[in-house]
Amino acid sequence: MPSDRPSGAFGWQHARDEALRRIRAREWPPGALIPNEAELATEWGCARATVNRALRDLAEAGLLERRRKGGTRVVMTPLRKATLAIPVIRQEVEARGAAHGYALIARALGTAPAGVCRALALAPETRLLRVRALHLSDGAPHVYEDRWINPVAVPAILDIDLAQVDANSWLVQNVAFTRGDLALGAVAADAAIADALACAPGSAVFTMARITWTGEHAITQVTQHYAPGYRLTTTF
Amino acid sequence: MPSDRPSGAFGWQHARDEALRRIRAREWPPGALIPNEAELATEWGCARATVNRALRDLAEAGLLERRRKGGTRVVMTPLRKATLAIPVIRQEVEARGAAHGYALIARALGTAPAGVCRALALAPETRLLRVRALHLSDGAPHVYEDRWINPVAVPAILDIDLAQVDANSWLVQNVAFTRGDLALGAVAADAAIADALACAPGSAVFTMARITWTGEHAITQVTQHYAPGYRLTTTF
DNA sequence: GCATCTATTATGTGCAGACATATTATCCGA
DNA sequence: TCGGATAATATGTCTGCACATAATAGATGC
Numbered sequence: 001m002p003s004d005r006p007s008g009a010f011g012w013q014h015a016r017d018e019a020l021r022r023i024r025a026r027e028w029p030p031g032a033l034i035p036n037e038a039e040l041a042t043e044w045g046c047a048r049a050t051v052n053r054a055l056r057d058l059a060e061a062g063l064l065e066r067r068r069k070g071g072t073r074v075v076m077t078p079l080r081k082a083t084l085a086i087p088v089i090r091q092e093v094e095a096r097g098a099a100h101g102y103a104l105i106a107r108a109l110g111t112a113p114a115g116v117c118r119a120l121a122l123a124p125e126t127r128l129l130r131v132r133a134l135h136l137s138d139g140a141p142h143v144y145e146d147r148w149i150n151p152v153a154v155p156a157i158l159d160i161d162l163a164q165v166d167a168n169s170w171l172v173q174n175v176a177f178t179r180g181d182l183a184l185g186a187v188a189a190d191a192a193i194a195d196a197l198a199c200a201p202g203s204a205v206f207t208m209a210r211i212t213w214t215g216e217h218a219i220t221q222v223t224q225h226y227a228p229g230y231r232l233t234t235t236f
Numbered sequence: 237m238p239s240d241r242p243s244g245a246f247g248w249q250h251a252r253d254e255a256l257r258r259i260r261a262r263e264w265p266p267g268a269l270i271p272n273e274a275e276l277a278t279e280w281g282c283a284r285a286t287v288n289r290a291l292r293d294l295a296e297a298g299l300l301e302r303r304r305k306g307g308t309r310v311v312m313t314p315l316r317k318a319t320l321a322i323p324v325i326r327q328e329v330e331a332r333g334a335a336h337g338y339a340l341i342a343r344a345l346g347t348a349p350a351g352v353c354r355a356l357a358l359a360p361e362t363r364l365l366r367v368r369a370l371h372l373s374d375g376a377p378h379v380y381e382d383r384w385i386n387p388v389a390v391p392a393i394l395d396i397d398l399a400q401v402d403a404n405s406w407l408v409q410n411v412a413f414t415r416g417d418l419a420l421g422a423v424a425a426d427a428a429i430a431d432a433l434a435c436a437p438g439s440a441v442f443t444m445a446r447i448t449w450t451g452e453h454a455i456t457q458v459t460q461h462y463a464p465g466y467r468l469t470t471t472f
Numbered sequence: 473g474c475a476t477c478t479a480t481t482a483t484g485t486g487c488a489g490a491c492a493t494a495t496t497a498t499c500c501g502a
Numbered sequence: 503t504c505g506g507a508t509a510a511t512a513t514g515t516c517t518g519c520a521c522a523t524a525a526t527a528g529a530t531g532c
Binding site for chain 2: 023024030077078079080081082083084085086088091172173176179180181182183184185186187188202203204205206207209226228229230231232233234235236
């Protein structure tokens with residue numbers, strides 16, 4: 001038996017856990033400056049790089065604030081961050097074991113309203129492809145999406161038969177984006193939404209709006225309306 | 237003049253950017269196995285640790301999948317993750333330069349409904365503290381929150397004057413939690429919500445529900461209803 | 473007193489080498 | 503042919519060292 005533990009070293013996860021313990025136990029209270037890396041390395045009997053890795057991890061998690069020369073201090077208000085996976089509808093539905101259905105409602109090339117152009121940082125009156133579609137989960141309406149696509153950024157989209165392939169899946173697979181904006185909110189269902197989702201007009205609908213970019217070039221803007229009752233969940 | 241650039245080394249960020257470029261350019265197509273760390277280190281003229289750091293970063297971002305012995309492969313569907321900051325209402329309001337107001341609506345100790353007990357993994361009929369309050373932004377209703385607090389986990393809360401301090405801020409500052417569940421959705425405003433937010437009954441209201449835990453012990457459950465029109469935004 | 477230069481200091485990052493660990497591939501015997 | 507032991511391999515991590523970089527504190531000159 002070589003050893004009773006996987007590895008004799010005081011690893012970076014141990015260091016992280018110990019630091020976390022001290023933060024939670026208020027041994028390092030909010031706002032306090034903690035010992036520097038070299039000291040902790042000595043105390044814990046490990047290399048400074050190990051301490052660095054541990055503290056960097058906690059800093060990324062939002063619990064510590066680090067500045068060169070300034071040292072490391074416990075953040076005053078431990079603001080939590082939740083990471084939420086942006087669902088590709090088709091996969092989200094299939095992951096739940098449901099059958100994914102898709103229906104194209106409308107597809108049209110035309111000049112976009114000023115608001116959309118502004119949001120996408122395009123000149124007014126730019127011609128965009130508008131696609132409205134419905135996603136089904138086991139046959140029931142699940143998500144109604146209203147999308148504007150910039151054909152300058154994605155010329156190939158014009159040749160795709162969007163009645164067969166949903167724009168969401170196609171874009172994810174075929175266009176690399178560098179950045180995105182996300183907005184979550186709630187709206188009352190208007191006639192188009194109520195009709196598509198088969199719910200009463202005025203129903204409270206959860207919406208997710210996204211804009212994706214490659215560099216400074218906008219690719220697409222989409223607003224997805226979820227059927228009433230939908231909840232987006234995650235842990236933090 | 238020692239050098240025309242800050243540092244002559246091919247740093248981990250360079251490595252990350254180059255790997256990212258290859259992924260986007262489909263030089264490493266989705267699902268493909270990429271060269272191992274040692275090879276890339278040789279190719280890029282840097283240490284394996286540097287390549288490791290770069291690829292680890294991309295793996296955390298969800299673009300690569302790494303397995304010991306199995307190597308590193310480009311993820312099939314680049315599922316994006318957005319990190320959203322969970323707002324402490326008071327700070328969120330003040331960060332916008334608005335004045336934060338707060339009003340306690342009701343505070344009562346009593347047995348919680350079965351649904352709440354189940355969500356908090358507590359025995360049925362557990363006595364919990366229920367707090368309903370309203371947050372104001374520049375005097376206008378902003379968020380109505382309905383909260384259940386477990387006094388077993390946080391006995392001190394019973395002595396706090398919740399008319400003066402909002403539970404949100406107090407809990408964040410005084411109770412360390414280890415984990416949380418989050419659910420986002422939309423509901424139609426019922427009478428209580430409409431009254432608090434001064435909106436029409438039935439209005440679509442964005443809601444955020446959270447449960448926070450320390451270990452296996454539930455601390456609090458809160459459902460926050462945002463005034464109509466509110467949008468939670470982030471980037472990814 | 474004030475501005476500017478300089479020294480100090482803590483973190484950020486890089487390198488080479490070593491060993492640990494997980495997982496796959498292979499070989500061998502029943 | 504199948505199952506299990508064994509070897510091979512890519513990633514995970516630690517160490518010790520070095521230097522880079524940012525930001526502060528102190529010294530200096532006016």
